[in-house]
Amino acid sequence: MASGFGLDGGRGRCFHFWQEFNKCYASADLPQQCLAQRDDYMECLHHTKEFARITRIKTEELKQAEQRQRDQLKAKKDASTAANSNLPKLNIVDEKKE
Secondary structure, eight states: TSSSBBBBSSBBBTTTHHHHHHHHHOOOOSSSGGGGHHHHHHHHHHHHHHHHHHHHHHHHHHHHHHHHHHHHHHHHHHHHHHTTTOOOOOTOOOOOOO
């Protein structure tokens, strides 16, 4: 929680990141020197990078599932075409030899 207190009254999950950012900001000559600590704190609060990564993973999983489905349909179609081919009808393939 942003207040610094967790749900059970102890320290919040981002309190450590806030302390690091606050310590850096207090001792820095320029605020730009603390961008990494600020980014860590903001990520802990809002999880923006985590959610973006999850979205990319889900999108890739969906693309791969669609590709597998297309491949299966193509294989099924190819198998059906091969089964209905004219090779047995043209006596190219001999089924019985006497």
